[in-house]
């Protein structure tokens with residue numbers, strides 16, 4: 091049987107700055123045509139990992155395999171990566187078209203139509219001679235992505251591409267990323283602190299904390315972990331449990347440390363559940379249908395420290 095195909099594999103990458111480990115034996119595997127959300131707090135090592143993959147910094151330990159090539163000729167293989175790391179590398183006094191032409195020429199990429207195609211793809215076709223320094227933040231980000239797309243990469247790496255964007259800008263980038271994945275079968279690694287947004291974009295998540303990979307999980311697995319449930323708040327969780335077991339005949343529940351009870355069953359029979367609890371004299375302080383969020387999941391994986 092043919093083994094799994096990988097676009098990128100990092101094997102035990104470690105990197106230190108001034109004696110301080112910022113990447114610790116980082117191993118990740120990226121499969122083709124998927125969108126990976128890289129999640130971590132400030133300083134977790136996301137940018138450093140992206141810089142290591144693209145060759146902007148060098149790990150002291152570990153190895154990188156790109157496109158199944160086992161790192162035979164990394165500089166050559168890296169030509170199939172497009173990236174926007176930290177800031178879009180835009181030349182401010184040039185227009186969007188001039189920026190793209192400049193980078194295209196610099197990289198020796200032929201094809202007259204490419205600049206127009208990329209401008210259309212990122213929605214900057216009508217910006218004419220306007221200098222990039224006068225662009226909105228969203229336009230600058232989209233131009234940065236267009237620059238990253240110049241070589242029609244197989245792997246696209248985007249560090250915080252929606253940072254500072256307004257809601258419309260966020261939606262535009264989300265649509266663009268999804269289109270690149272669906273239409274061009276690109277593999278995309280994207281870091282973001284906006285977890286609700288990432289949840290709408292990514293197909294997989296990689297959680298990094300203090301330079302170590304804590305979890306790699308698919309959207310499907312995440313959904314399984316963040317299953318919808320009825321959240322029942324009361325001062326008498328043992329009575330709630332009794333009703334659930336004896337009257338609703340299910341054991342799919344969990345008592346939380348704050349005394350709420352999560353019921354993963356009977357979601358289509360909310361009225362029956364509510365009535366059974368009330369008829370048993372339980373005073374409920376809350377009764378809502380919820381699904382755990384990516385934020386909660388992230389916090390539970392890193393041990394509840396701070397925000398993403």
Ligand SMILES: Nc1ncnc2c1ncn2[C@@H]1O[C@H](COP(=O)(O)OP(=O)(O)OP(=O)(O)O)[C@@H](O)[C@H]1O
Pocket residue numbers: 107108112130131132133134135136137138139
């Ligand atoms: N060139 C550098 N010199 C010294 N320390 C660095 C350098 N680059 C990164 N670091 C340190 O490495 C750690 C990881 O930084 P990194 O930028 O990779 O984190 P991050 O997860 O991208 O954070 P953020 O979400 O804030 O962008 C931080 O403690 C940072 O201060």
